[in-house]
Each structure stands twice: as structure tokens, then as C-alpha cells.
Amino acid sequence: MKVLVINAGSSSLKYQLIDMDNEKMVAKGICERIKIDGRISGSTAEGLKFKYDVTLKNHTDAFLEVKKALTSGECKVLDDLSEIAAVGHRIVQGGALFNESCLITEEVIAGIESLSDLAPLHNPPHIEGIRACMDVFGKDVPEVAVFDNAFHSTMPPEAYLFPIPYEYYEKYQVRRYGFHGTSHRFVSAECANLMGKDIKDLKIITCHLGNGSSITAVKGGKVIDTSMGLTPLDGFAMGTRCGGIDPSVVTFLQEKEGWDPKTTSDILNKKSGVLGVSGISSDDRDVLAAQEEGNERATLARKIQQYQIRKFIGSYVAAMDGVDAIVFTGGLGENTEDLRENVCDNLSFLGIEIDKEKNAVLRKGKGGELSTAASKVKVFVIPTDEELVIARDTKAIAESL
Numbered sequence: 001m002k003v004l005v006i007n008a009g010s011s012s013l014k015y016q017l018i019d020m021d022n023e024k025m026v027a028k029g030i031c032e033r034i035k036i037d038g039r040i041s042g043s044t045a046e047g048l049k050f051k052y053d054v055t056l057k058n059h060t061d062a063f064l065e066v067k068k069a070l071t072s073g074e075c076k077v078l079d080d081l082s083e084i085a086a087v088g089h090r091i092v093q094g095g096a097l098f099n100e101s102c103l104i105t106e107e108v109i110a111g112i113e114s115l116s117d118l119a120p121l122h123n124p125p126h127i128e129g130i131r132a133c134m135d136v137f138g139k140d141v142p143e144v145a146v147f148d149n150a151f152h153s154t155m156p157p158e159a160y161l162f163p164i165p166y167e168y169y170e171k172y173q174v175r176r177y178g179f180h181g182t183s184h185r186f187v188s189a190e191c192a193n194l195m196g197k198d199i200k201d202l203k204i205i206t207c208h209l210g211n212g213s214s215i216t217a218v219k220g221g222k223v224i225d226t227s228m229g230l231t232p233l234d235g236f237a238m239g240t241r242c243g244g245i246d247p248s249v250v251t252f253l254q255e256k257e258g259w260d261p262k263t264t265s266d267i268l269n270k271k272s273g274v275l276g277v278s279g280i281s282s283d284d285r286d287v288l289a290a291q292e293e294g295n296e297r298a299t300l301a302r303k304i305q306q307y308q309i310r311k312f313i314g315s316y317v318a319a320m321d322g323v324d325a326i327v328f329t330g331g332l333g334e335n336t337e338d339l340r341e342n343v344c345d346n347l348s349f350l351g352i353e354i355d356k357e358k359n360a361v362l363r364k365g366k367g368g369e370l371s372t373a374a375s376k377v378k379v380f381v382i383p384t385d386e387e388l389v390i391a392r393d394t395k396a397i398a399e400s401l
Contacts, residue, residue: 001019001020001021001085001086001395001398001399002017002018002019002020002026002078002083002084002085003017003018003020003084003085003086003087003088003391003394003395003398004016004017004018004084004086004087004088005017005018005087005088005090005387005390005391005394006087006088006089006090006129006133007089007090008059008089008125008126008128008129008130008132009122009125010034010121010124010125011032011033011034011035011036012030012031012032012033012034013030013031013034013059013062013063013066013129014028014029014030014031015028015029015030015031015042015066016028016387016391017070017077017078017084018387018388018391020391020392020395023388023391023392024045025045025387026044026045026077027042027043027044027045027069027070027075027077028042028043028387029041029042029043029050029066029069030042031056031062031065031066033056034056034057034058034059034061034062035056035057035058037053037055037056038053038054038055038056038061038062038065039051039052039053039054039056040052040054040056040062040065040066040069042069042075043075044075044077048074048075049075050069050073050074050075058128058132059125059128059129059131059132060131060132060135060136062132063132063133063135063136063137064136067081067136081136081137084137084141085141085142085395085398086141086142086143086144086394086395086397086398087133087137087141087142087143087144087394088143088144088146088390088391088393088394089104089126089129089130089133089143089144089145089146089390090126090146090148090182090386090390091112091122091123091126091145091146091147091148092119092122092123092126092147092148092149092179093112093115093118093119093122093123093147093148093149093177094112094115094145094147094148094149094150095115095118095149095173095177096153096173096175097111097114097115098111098112098145098147098150099150099153100147100150100153101144101145101146101147101150101390101393101394101397102144102145102397103142103143103144103145103397103401104130104143104144104145108145109127109130109131112126112127112130112145113127117172118173118177118230118231119231130143130145142394142397142398142401144390144393144394144397144398146182146389146390146393146394147181148179148180148181148182149177149178149179149181150181151178151181151182151184151185151223152176152177152178152179152181152184152216152223152226153223154222154223154224155176155178155223155224155225155226156224159176159224159225159319160175160176160177161175161176162174162175162176162229162230174230175230176226176228176229176230176234177228177229177230178214178216178223178226178227178228178229179212179214179226179228179232180208180212180214180216180228180330181223182386182389182390183206183208183329183330183384183386183389184206184208184214184216184218184223184226185389186384186385186386186388186389187206187208187327187329187382187384188204188206188216188218188221188327190382191204191206191325191327191378191380191382192204192221194369194380194382195324195325195378199218199220199221200220200221201220202218202220202221202324202325203217203218203219203220203320203321203322203323203324203325204217204218204219204323204324204325204326204327205217205218205313205316205317205320205323205325205326205327206218206326206327206329207309207313207326207327207328207329207330207333207343208329208330208333208384209309209328209329209330209331209332209333209336209339210239210330210331210332210333211238211239211240211282211283211331212232212238212239212241213227213235213236213238213309213330213332214226214227214228214232214235215227215235215236215309215312215313215316216316217316217319217320219320224319224320225316225319227243227244227312229244233268233269235312236305236308236309236311236312237272237273237274237277237301237304237305237308238273238274238305239273239274239275239282239283239284240269240270240271240272240273240274240275240276240282241268241269241272241273242268242272242273242276243273243308250264250268273301273305274287274301274302274305277297277300277301277304278290278295278297278298278300278301278302279297280295280297280298280301284302284332284336284339287301287302288302288336288338302339305339306339306342306343309339309343310342310343310346310347313326313343313347314347317350323350323377324377324378325377325378325379325380326344326352326377326378326379326380327379327380327381327382328340328370328379328380328381328382329381329382329383329384330384333381334362334363334364334365334367334381334383334384335363335364336363337359337360337362337363340354340359340370340379340381341354341356341359344370344379347377350376350377351375351376351377352371352375352376352377352379353371353372353374353375353376354370354371354372354375354379355370355371355372358370362381363381365383366381366383367380367381367382367383368380368381
């Protein structure tokens with residue numbers, strides 16, 4: 001069975017074709033600048049690549065280009081689109097309506113649309129992607145929605161409720177939802193496999209660290225807390241996001257600077273975090289290069305981020321009354337050795353000990369155990385595979401029809 005995984009944004013559409021007989025990627029790519037002008041690029045498992053400009057007036061145009069890329073030209077991997085048995089869609093916000101992946105129906109689309117206020121930059125494009133996919137594939141091909149926050153739906157009320165007047169939870173569903181759920185779900189399961197233990201017997205802290213980052217406490221295979229909140233802005237300092245700060249900082253600056261809600265959102269989401277402190281970049285590689293050249297603000301930005309990561313890990317050890325394993329994943333987590341070393345060296349009270357030589361080589365897609373045999377807590381680098389999680393759920397639901 002071949003499954004097509006889709007992640008639709010407002011002006012982009014990422015795709016990955018996976019052969020579920022061996023769970024291997026067959027082809028992947030991205031349509032960019034939809035509704036602006038248009039560009040598509042992609043590659044196959046054999047390493048063949050393509051890239052060209054093309055007019056993309058909407059997401060339907062993008063899907064037609066994906067069809068063309070998969071079924072024709074030098075990078076052809078299918079004889080016909082009918083070889084795709086099902087399509088899985090990544091949906092950022094399922095709110096409290098969707099606690100697990102499900103077959104997409106008109107009722108499901110209406111539910112996703114009803115949650116647009118909670119994810120205005122994500123859910124509307126997801127719906128466009130679903131509609132466009134139906135236009136190209138027809139309604140006989142099963143389409144499945146896999147929700148980013150579903151894995152976090154096991155959080156207890158004391159973790160997901162904010163201590164504000166309860167009426168705002170009742171009226172607007174203001175609560176902690178969490179994100180990166182498919183990634184946390186994948187790496188926590190892989191961690192249990194690597195340890196040779198049942199996940200139900202483990203306490204795991206998973207650190208998805210990238211331009212957007214979140215940390216999750218997984219106890220007995222269930223999420224009990226996660227760092228992102230109502231939106232992906234909460235938590236700790238990220239590439240361009242501030243993470244959790246004193247709310248009075250926001251109201252103070254709104255009064256001083258005359259910010260309206262949109263300006264406030266733009267500054268906190270797009271101009272803060274590592275970029276805001278360093279004044280250089282949101283990309284850790286650029287900030288690290290500046291740090292090595294003696295830039296004090298670059299050094300400070302990285303120190304703030306690493307310090308806050310340690311604090312979250314420590315708080316989740318307390319929340320779970322212990323920890324058996326810590327997992328690093330995501331672009332930063334998988335590739336930034338000094339970050340991992342800093343975090344682990346400053347959690348010595350847990351009896352963590354890492355192998356510095358292993359830490360230096362576990363990067364660029366290479367995963368494995370980072371901790372020594374003497375370490376009281378296991379530490380792993382596990383490359384995430386959110387697309388595979390989506391494909392697995394899509395296959396299971398499609399086969400159950």
C-alpha cells in the first residue's frame with residue numbers, strides 16, 4: 001500500500017509518498033509560493049531531484065503539479081495516481097473535538113473549520129489542502145486527518161487548564177493543547193523500543209527542538225504535560241518565538257509602543273526568541289558562528305535557550321516523580337552537540353552521564369544512545385519521522401473501511 005502524506009500551509013504544500021509495505025519514502029517534495037507565482041521541487045528515494053517554477057493559483061493547481069511530478073518525467077515513481085491507496089493530512093489544531101486520527105468527512109471538515117480561531121494560520125490552509133486533494137483524487141480515495149495535538153489529549157485538567165476565570169475555558173476553549181504531538185509520539189515509542197521495555201512502564205521526557213520547540217512529559221505512554229499551550233508560542237525561547245513570559249511584559253509594551261493585537265503577535269512570534277536576543281538570526285548555526293567570533297548577544301541568546309530547556313526538563317521530572325529517559329529530536333536536538341552537552345551536564349543531580357565521543361557523532365540523521373553505561377537516566381538522540389506516524393494512522397484507518 002502506498003500512502004501520500006500532505007502538510008498544507010497557506011502558501012505551501014509539502015508531500016511525501018511512502019510505501020507502507022516496507023515503510024520507506026518513495027518520493028517527497030514541496031510546492032511553494034502558492035497564490036503568488038509558484039515553484040515545485042522534490043526528490044526520489046534514489047536521489048533523483050527536480051525543481052522548476054510553475055504558476056500555482058491555488059492548492060488544486062499544487063496537487064495537479066504533485067500528480068505530474070509523481071507520474072511523469074525523470075523522477076516518475078508511479079504509473080498512475082490510482083496506485084495511491086490513501087492520503088493522510090497533518091492538521092495542526094484538533095482542539096478538544098478530535099482526540100485521535102479519523103477518516104475525513106464533511107462533518108470532520110466542519111469541525112476543523114470551527115477551530116480556525118485557535119489556529120488561524122494553519123487550519124484554513126489545511127481545509128484548502130483537503131478540498132484540493134478531493135478535487136484531484138476524487139472522493140473514493142480515503143483521506144485521513146492526523147491531529148498535531150491529539151497525542152497531548154491525555155493531559156489532566158490540572159495541566160491543561162490556565163488559572164484564569166473558568167468562564168473563558170467554557171466560552172472559548174482557552175486551554176493548553178500542545179503541538180508536535182506526532183513527533184513526541186514517534187520518538188517516545190522508539191525510545192521504549194531502544195530500551196527494550198514496555199512504554200507503559202517508563203517515564204520519558206521528549207525534547208523536540210527546532211526553530212519551533214516543545215518538551216513533553218510522557219508517563220506510561222500518556223502525555224501528562226507539554227510546554228506549548230493554546231498556541232505554539234508558549235514554552236521556552238525558540239528561533240523567533242519568545243516562549244512563556246510574564247503577561248505584564250506584553251501589556252506594558254502594548255501601552256508603551258501602541259501595539260495592536262496583530263503587531264503584538266508578530267513581535268512575539270516572529271521577532272523574539274533567539275533572533276530577538278541575538279539580533280543576528282533565528283538559525284542556530286548562524287548564532288553559533290557569531291558566538292564563536294565573540295558576539296556577546298549571540299552567546300546570551302543560546303544560554304537563555306539552553307537554560308530554559310533544562311528548567312522544563314527539571315520541572316517534568318518533578319511532575320512525573322522521576323524520569324527513566326530523555327530524548328532529543330528535531331533539527332536542533334538531532335544536530336547541536338553543544339546544546340545536548342550543556343543540558344545534560346547541568347542535570348548531574350539526576351545521575352546523567354553522557355559519552356562525549358558519541359555526542360559528537362550522533363547527528364545528521366544518526367540516532368542512538370548518548371548516555372554511558374553508568375548513567376542513571378538513559379539519554380537518546382532519535383531522528384523524528386512525523387510523516388511515518390501520519391502514514392501509519394492513515395493505513396490503519398483506510399484498511400479498516
